[in-house]
Every structure is written in structure tokens, then in C-alpha cells.
Amino acid sequence: LLDSYGWSATLQRQFQPHAARGLIPARVTVQHRGLYRLACDHGDLSAELSGRFLHDAEGGDHPVAGDWVAAALRPEAGAAIIRHVLPRFSAFVRRAAGPRHGAQVVAANVDLALLTASLNGDLNLRRLERYLVTARESRAEPVIVLTKADMCEDVETRVAQVRDVALGIPVHAVSALTGQGLEALTRLLGPGRTAVLLGSSGVGKSTLVNALAGQEVMATQAIREDDAHGRHTTTHRELVLLPGGGLVLDTPGMRELGLWDSEAGVAATFADVQSQVDALAARCRFGDCAHAGEPGCAVAAALADGTLDEGRWRSYGKLQRELNHLALREDPIARNKVRKTWIAVNKAQRAAYRRRWSDD
Numbered sequence: 001l002l003d004s005y006g007w008s009a010t011l012q013r014q015f016q017p018h019a020a021r022g023l024i025p026a027r028v029t030v031q032h033r034g035l036y037r038l039a040c041d042h043g044d045l046s047a048e049l050s051g052r053f054l055h056d057a058e059g060g061d062h063p064v065a066g067d068w069v070a071a072a073l074r075p076e077a078g079a080a081i082i083r084h085v086l087p088r089f090s091a092f093v094r095r096a097a098g099p100r101h102g103a104q105v106v107a108a109n110v111d112l113a114l115l116t117a118s119l120n121g122d123l124n125l126r127r128l129e130r131y132l133v134t135a136r137e138s139r140a141e142p143v144i145v146l147t148k149a150d151m152c153e154d155v156e157t158r159v160a161q162v163r164d165v166a167l168g169i170p171v172h173a174v175s176a177l178t179g180q181g182l183e184a185l186t187r188l189l190g191p192g193r194t195a196v197l198l199g200s201s202g203v204g205k206s207t208l209v210n211a212l213a214g215q216e217v218m219a220t221q222a223i224r225e226d227d228a229h230g231r232h233t234t235t236h237r238e239l240v241l242l243p244g245g246g247l248v249l250d251t252p253g254m255r256e257l258g259l260w261d262s263e264a265g266v267a268a269t270f271a272d273v274q275s276q277v278d279a280l281a282a283r284c285r286f287g288d289c290a291h292a293g294e295p296g297c298a299v300a301a302a303l304a305d306g307t308l309d310e311g312r313w314r315s316y317g318k319l320q321r322e323l324n325h326l327a328l329r330e331d332p333i334a335r336n337k338v339r340k341t342w343i344a345v346n347k348a349q350r351a352a353y354r355r356r357w358s359d360d
């Protein structure tokens, strides 16, 4: 059973010290507040966190859906206690929503980040850029999925607009209703490969899971008629094993996606803008031009005549300011702790990944 959930030789090695202490390996399939469901060789278990997670600050990051954990079986049938989280090879991390500061890990150990937006209504490219930044930072492979193609008159134009900001990241138009594009998605999800669906409420994430699974696994609900917003139908995260052997993780729709520690992600997402600005800067009147209203600014001229896309330029600046603000405000110790839990082990891998994105 573990193999079908993507267990690997690397994980097996990392698990050795826990095995020596009599713990069993398992993957978190459902996460709902403090309650978990685990998949393991003993079947499906319900689990809670150990006291160390709950009371000890050193317990680190709580497990999330997709995590591999070391658990202790309890005397009651089908129950376990989660003692450790194994190092994550990828994590989609955002700034926690609402007044709570800090990072929130939305999904862990995913190979693919399916960034969803609906073709029903206005496409928000600026929001999509946020998803791209966070996904490029996650070490999962980003793929853009435009849903509800059956409700759009001009799919090709929309796809082209999205491609302009995707900088080579694949874009798929799909419809759960007609089946358009589903085969292409299924092909991306080979056996043991995990994809997470991310996006706003109502875009059709759960409907897509059901279509891929070939059965009603997740509840779905019509969007609001007045403003076409979703109703936040899904309230927990759930990893679903597909008939073809792939795994897809459904998540609750996000109201906002605040950036967390994403310098490399921002740089990669706006690499085109940055190289354009680098070239223009040589023609600014002042050598130290900040392109913020100085006379004789070549960037301002390019914005005025449309050679530089104003929407993207503004978006780039906004996200950079958001990161600077975060760096000043957040407690560096808290930030380090989050980084530590999933980055330390794979530092070299991460460097290689960054090179991969910065090369293009």
C-alpha cells in the first residue's frame, strides 16, 4: 500500500531510525484541523499528533496532507499517534491568512502543483502570478489548469493571455463536464505521482478530482449566482488515489495567497520583465534611476508606448514590496524554523532547482 502512495528508497533510508524505534511509516491522506487519516501497510488509520507536537515548541511544523510520517500504532484498532514528520521534498507554503502571522504549509511532497483558474468569467492574471511564484518556490512542477472550458466562448485567446505570463509553464484548458483536457492531465499523473489542486473556491477543483477518479469522492456545490464566487465547499485537504495510480490532493479554495519567503519564485516568475528592465536601464538619464518617475527614464517611456507591459511591471513591484515587508516584519527565528523543517536536508537539490529556473 505504501508503494502506491509513492514510498521510495530515499524515504525508506530516512525512515531507518524511526523503524528502529518500532514506528511505522505512513502518508497523511486527510487533514482536518487536529485530526488526520493515514494510509499505511496496516490500512487506513485515524491519527492524532503526539504530545511533543502539541506542547513542545521544538515539535516543529505540524504534518499536513501529503506528508510522510512516523507513527505509533495504538492499542485500539485503526488508530495511531503521529510522532515525526519525514523531511519534505517539496512544500507549497503561503503566509498564513488572517491575523495569525507565520507560514502555512498547504501541501507537502507533491510532484505537480496544478494551479487552477476558471474560464467562466474574468481571468485574474495577477492572482495567477501569485500562484506561479509560490509554486516555483515549492519545488513541485507547476502546471496551469484553466477549468470550465465549456463555459468560455474564446478559450484560445484566454490560453494565449495566460501563456504570456506563464513563461513556459504548461497551460491546459479542461472541462469536467465535457471531458476536454482530462486525458492530458491523467497523463501527467503517472503511478505514485502526486498532484495538488490549488485555487480559489468554486473554480471546480473537487469536480475535477471526481472526474479524474471516475466517482464522487469529494462533495461539490454550485457557485453563488450574484457574484460567481465559490461557497468554500471543501473544508479539509484530502489525498485521493486515482484508478491510474496517480494521486491528487484536493484543498479548500484560498481566499488570498500571501507570499512567504519567495525571492527566487518572484525572480523566476518575472524573469522576462527583469531582463527587459535591465536592458532599458542603460538608456535612463540617471545611472542610478529607480524608474519611479525620474525625468528621462527609459522604463517610463517603455511603459508609455506599451513595449513594457504595465500590468506585469506593477505586479512585479507589488510582490517585491510584499516580500520586503515580510522580511522586516516576520520574526527571523520563526522563519528559520519553517525553512529548517523542509529545506535543510535537501539544500543541494534546492540549489540545483533554483539554477534550473534561473537559467531560462
Ligand SMILES: Nc1nc2c(ncn2[C@@H]2O[C@H](COP(=O)(O)OP(=O)(O)OP(=O)(O)O)[C@@H](O)[C@H]2O)c(=O)[nH]1
Pocket: 147, 148, 149, 150, 151, 174, 175, 176, 177, 178, 200, 201, 202, 203, 204, 205, 206, 207, 208, 219, 220, 221, 222, 223, 230, 231, 232, 233, 234, 235, 251, 252, 253, 254
Ligand atoms: N460547466 C462546468 N461547471 C463546472 C465544471 N467544473 C466544476 N463546475 C461547477 O462549478 C461549481 C463548483 O465546483 P467545485 O468542484 O465544488 O469547486 P471547488 O473548486 O472544489 O470549490 P471549493 O471546494 O469551495 O474550493 C459546481 O457547481 C460544479 O458543478 C466544468 O468543467 N464545467
Ligand SMILES: [Mg+2]
Pocket: 205, 206, 207, 218, 219, 220, 233, 234, 250, 251, 252, 253
Ligand atoms: Mg472543493
Ligand SMILES: [Zn+2]
Pocket: 281, 284, 285, 289, 290, 291, 292, 294, 296, 297, 298, 299, 300
Ligand atoms: Zn529609469
